Amino acid sequence: MRVWWIAFALGVVVLQRQAALPGAGGWTGGAAVLAGCGALLGWSARRRRTRAIVALRWMLCASAACAIGFGYAAARAEWRLRDSLPVEREGRDIVVTGVIRGLPVIDDTGARLLFAVESNDAGLARFPPVIRLSWRTYGAADARDTIPDLRAAQRWRLVVRLKRPHAEANPGVRDSEAAWLAAGIRAIGYVVAPERAELLDACASGWRASIDRLRDALRTRIGDALGGGARHRGIVTALAVGDQSGIGDDDWRVLRNTGTSHLVAISGLHVGLVGAIAAAIVSMVWRRLRWRGRAAALVMPAPYVASLAALTAAAGYAALAGFNVPAQRAWWMIAAGAAAYLAGRSVPTSAVLCAALGGVLLADPWAVLSAGFWLSFGAVAVILMAVAGWRAVRAFDGDDSAPDGAAAVDRRRRLRAWCTRAGRRIAEATRVQYAVTIGLAPLTAAWFAQISVSGPFGNAFAIPWVSSVVTPIVLAGIGLPAPLDACAFRLAHAALEPMMVLLGHLADWPAGVFWLRMPDWPVLALACVGVVWALMPRGWPLRWAAPMTWLPLVAPAPDAPPPGGFRLTVLDVGQGAAVLVETARRTLLFDAGPGAESTHAGTRIVAPSLRARGIRTVDSLVLSHADADHAGGAEAVYAAAEVRQLLAGIAPQHRLWRDAQAAGVADRLPCTAGQRWTWDGVAFTMLWPPRVAGAGPSNERSCVLRIDAGGTSALLTGDIEARAERRLVAGSRDALAAQILVVPHHGSRTSSVEPFLDSVGPRVAVFPVGYRNRFGHPHRTVLARYEARGIPLPRTDCDGAVRFDVAPAGGGFAFERYRDAQRRYWMDR
Structure with missing residues (x-):
């Protein structure tokens, strides 16, 4: 069974890495593979049982399971993608009724x-069953004052404007389109006319609606009990109902840096804890219960009843978590273990884990696209490997009790035995923590580009504290009536405070987080092999050499451009701009994308992109001008990396200067035409604005930067418009020539005049624009000017991030589109 489910999971993983779903030829090939495996299995069944025949059977079963996993995931994906919003319905007002x-x-x-659609007026027989909506009101200081009291399971009739589930696509950044696909979200949009929204009287029914109402009621009870001033209210809510939206940024920073963020979700640990508590209570009661004069345990053994109680309680708590992947994993393990126990079979824990793996993927084949899947199953697998060699130690513990007979009972000997057992238990727990830290290091590096060095210390006290103290108090609060529930929630919050203080000190430890470049898959695979090797029992050949396999992970080979060349990446930040320029030893970031006042692209995209590249120092941050879609993400950049210099085309009294000073940026200068510097053989020249820029619009003061290396030039233009372009042509025509052009002002109608394009003469022009942006960029007339030149015109909304590799000494350049290089079947174009 273990081989079957592992092979099935491998097939699912392979499908989720495909650029396109299989066509008729693929399905025919899969059927042929299954038929061939069946025929060979039938042939091998008639052969004499030898090692070769047994090995062949295992290989055939694994191949068949892999093909079935691939086909199952492909069929589910094909069916779900059919629910996507048709292209012709994008941007139109649609009246929907739903829950x-x-x-x-x-x-x-x-x-x-999230809105589960029941009916629509678009006349579509197949409409997206679940859509993601934003509900905003403009003109109010706080939107909460004008938005109605939205509650889970309410039924509404809304006027919405939708688009297909299209997200930004960048290397090293979370794939939101994959997450939407996994959640069944096949359209996103917003409520167009909030005043026309109608709350319907009929409430939703069914088990899902009942669970949602319960979760909403519990969240409200916790909010009322703790009030708005409770700093860790979001953590209490997360432990109760799995809602992490209320956790503050400071708490998230502490939890991430100390490797304890898994504790604030209803994870497998918490689900297993609830199951264990329920089993213990029910078993204790059942053993003392009598029915018709007979002990209840004689009617049905107490362990059987305890197993069913654990399964039921775990299912209820997993439902409160919204059935996230770790909670599903824990429930399936409890279910498999309970089924084996009720059937009177002894099943290895590894087989239970594999059964849970199959159950999770049958329910959700997209679970493999989430970090929670790999970290949850990986942690359990590592723990099983780490404790595999402890059976002898535990058996020895069982013989450590004092001898029978009153004469043999000696207090000193009993104390010594107790201390010995306690020491062994602490050693076991330490080994588990060490194993989990080492075992999950490659996965955390792959998903988050970091390894928490302080994680073992933080988890050493946070795990038992949250599991033994905080979570039971929260569970008590869920079950107690008012006003006792409020007392329990306040007590849980009080118990969190000292833990968060200690974790805060660990999070501030400069060496507490080891940042590294996001690894390529060969490096990741080698590190995982090293982990398995290191966790083998003592005496395993060359076990001492296992850490050597981690060297490419923790000390990766240089990936910087060669001296004299540079790499330029136009990040996909939606409607905004952020361009990363790397030389052999230096980094420049031209604009920082939108900030918190818009799409949070600085936090969501720019900062993770820097971390994924292993960039901890930005030698120069250039903010072309003060518009929020270019400079809004600066604060996120300051938090993610050390910024040594700021060059900006902004007014002297603008707050961005003060923000830079507060962030510790020592060198702060305005952009001025004529500024020049050279890094690693690459020349940088500022062409605009002039020394006396005047008091015109901020776009007219945008910094324009030229980069030269080996006969290839790139021109970064910010948001300059026709007037600035003409002045540049008049004063710096020869300096404008460039092979790579980042199009001015996102291709607006008031930019990219013909004389400017003639002077630049680009061979590639990149449009940094957002998908279906409200400004209509790029304007069709401007796009026609570029198309008339017959050059490639990559667009971030269609192609994702666009990367240029410029070679030194006349080697030319090459470029790639992220949506082409890392194509997946769910990616929208």
């Missing part, structure tokens, strides 16, 4: 919610 699913998130910018 709020899950917990709506409401903050000072508006509300975000």
Whole structure:
């Protein structure tokens, strides 16, 4: 069974790495593989049982399971993609009736919610069953004052404007399109006319609606009990109902840096804990219960009843978590273990884990696209490997009790035995923590580009504290009536405070987090092999050499351009701009993308992109001008990396200068035409604005930067418009020539005049624009000017991030589009 489910999972993983779903030829090939495996299995069944025949059978079973996993995931994906919003319906007003699913998130910018559609007026027989909506009102200081009281499982009739699930696509950044596909979200949009929204009287029914209402009610009870001033209210809510939206940025920073963020989700640890508590209570009661004069344990053995109680309680708590992947994994393990116990079979824990693996992937084949899947199953697998050699030690512990007979009972000997057992238990726990830290290091590096050095220390006290103290108190609060529930929630919050203080000190430890470049898959695979090797029992050949396999992970080979060349990446930040320029030893970031006042692209995209590249120092940050879509993400950049210099085309009294000073940027200068410097053989020249820029619009003061290396030039233009372009042509025509052009002002109608394009003469022009942006960029007339030149015109909304590799000494350049290089079947174009 273990080989079957592992091979099935491998097939699912392979499908999720495909650029396109299989066509008729693929399905025919899969059927042929299954038929061939069946025929060979039938032939081998008639042969004499030898080692070769047994090995062949295992290989055939694994191949068949892999093909079935691939086909199953492909069929599920094909069916789900059919629910996508048709292209011709994008941007149109549609009246939908449906139910709020899950917990709506409401903050000072508006509300975000999932909406299960029941009917629509678009006349579509196959409409997206679940859509993601934003509900915003403009003109209010706090949107919460004007948005209605949105509750889970309410039925509404809304006017919405939708688009296909299209997200930004960048290397090293979370794939939101994959997450939407896994959640069944096949359209996203916003409520067009909030005043026309109609709350319907009929409430939703069914088990899902009942669970959502319960979760919403519990969240409200916790909020009322703790009030708005409770700093860790979001953590208490997360432990109760799995809603992490209320956790503050400071708490997230502490939890991430100390490797304890898994504790604030209803994870497998918590689900297993609830199951164990329920089993213990029910078993204790059942052993003392009598029915018709007979002991209840004689009617049905107490362990059987305890198994069913554990399964039921774990299912209820997993439902409160929204059935996230770690909670599913824990429930399936409990279910498999309970089924084996009720059937009277002894099943290895590894087989239970593999059965849980199959159950999770049968329910959700897209689970492999989430970090929670790999970290949850990886942690359990590592723990099983780490404790595999402890059976002898535990058996020895069992013989450590004092001898029978009153004469043999000696206090000193009993104390010594107790201390010995306690020491062994602490050693076991330490080994588990060491194993989990080492075992998950490659996965955390692959998903988050970091390894938490302080994680073992933080988890050493945080795991038992949250599991033994905080979570049971939260569970008590869920079950107690008012006002006792409020007392329990306040007590849980009080118990969190000292733990968060200690974790805060660990998070501030400069060496607490080891940042590294996001590894390529060969490096990751080698590190995982090294982990398995290191966790083998003592005496395993060359076990001492296992850490050598981690060297490419922790000390990767240089990936910087050669001296005299540079790499330029136009990041896909939606409607905004951020361009990363790397030389052999230096880094420049031209604009930082939108900030918190818009799409949070600085936090969501720019900062993770820097971390994924292993960039901890930005030698120069250039903010072309003060518009939020270019400079809004600066604060996120300051938090993610050390910025040594700021060059900006902004007014002297603008707050961005003060923000840079507060962030510790020592060198702060305005952009001025004529500024020049050279890094690693690459020349940088500022062409605009002039020394006396005047008081015109901020776009006219945008910095324009030229980069030269080996006969290839790139021109970064910010948001300059026709007037600045003509002045540049008049004063710096010869300096404008460049092979690579980042199009001015996203291709707006008031930019990219013909004389400017003639002077630049680009061979590639990149449009940094957002998908279906409200400005209509790029304008069709401007796009026609570029198309008339017959050059490649990559666009970030269609192609994702665009990367240029410029070779030194006349070697030319090459470029790639992220959506082509890392194509997946769910990616929208």
